[in-house]
Amino acid sequence: MPRGARTDSRADTAIAIACAALSFLLLILPAGPRATIAATIRSSLVSPLATLQQRASLARRAFVEHDSLVRVADSVVMRSQRLDAVEAENGRLRGLLGLGRALRTGFIPAEALVGRGMGDDFTLVLSVGSRAGVERLSAVVAADGLVGIVETVDATTSVVITWPHPDFRVSATSADGSAFGIVSAHQAPGAEGYLLELRGVPYRTPLRAGTPIIASGLGGVFPRGILIGTVMQELATTAGWTRTYLVRPAVRPPDVTSVLILSPERNADGLDGIWPIGTDSARKVP
């Protein structure tokens, strides 16, 4: 072996032995100095690597937990949506309980059977029939107001036509009794089909938007005082000396789950004051 190569080889061995000795020294150092040296290296040379490692670990954790977090978020959203429905249902039932307490007698509580098919937008099937005392042409109300009228009665069920039905009519008046007319479904395509019309209001008694409209009690089918809806605006019609108003219904048929069927005997008494209608909201144009 040439002399230069032998010298290089000795130098390599010496460096390796020095490094190994230094490593041994680090291994046998007491814990305190070892920790100090390690901390010094970590906070200087290795600091960027420690940051990289930490971020990579966080990235992995985020990646691994992503699916479970999405599942948790979905569950929370689903529960909150269900909670909204339960709260709404709770509110309706509380309202119905309050209505039943206010009516005291002369009504039959019933459940609207869910799962109605398409094409049944204008009718409701109720869970009670003639055995429970339901009679044809009885008024059907919910906590918010008028729902419809019983069309047919079976032994254990009955069918109600709701206010959007084309044949539905109710004699109505403004809450202050100044204007009378006939309420029927507003025959219009789309969402406007779920509004009502108040027809035949005398020309001399115009109504403002927001005026409550209640059943007048005329005709003997609907007792006076059932809330029907509130006036939205006047419709331009070709009728001579009468006005027609668009009315926002008090009850949305899709929301109806529990109702009260009023017995015909109740019609004579009327239902004034059962639904909270502010007298100041029943306004007439001065």
Place this chain on the structure above:
Amino acid sequence: MNARTTGIVAVVLGLVALHYTLRPILDWRAGIDFLVVAVLVVAVRVRPGTAAAAGFLIGLVADALTPEAFGAGALAGTMVGYAASRLKSAFFVDDVRLNAIFVFVGKMAFDVVFLLAERRLTGAPLLAQLFVWTPLAALVTAAVGLVVMALVRPTLERRRA
């Protein structure tokens, strides 16, 4: 610093960066040891003394982040670097199988020295680590080491030429 040295330093820094980014993301029980690959990449291109020093420094970097075994990684790096550099004439040929064995043995040797030096594991856990997890990690590291060597060899050889 000439172009070849710059190339080697760049490759080593890249591997060290991978060790602290890709490895924690993969989080395999038998993980890829990019630091051993880095030591071997250096060892086959420099003198044994330089390889030992490089192994010492790379091991010290690893030790700084695992203070309980402070010094064990430096010792293992020193020994593997020096030995690999001494044996490079036998292994560093254009033979894929020999290169794979080179990385596999390098990783095995590193882990053996490291585990014995740190004295944290004893008995069955030490045997399980030495005979199950270390060989698996060595296999994975060998596979990655082959890819790395195949990628960096043309660049480093061209710079040497």
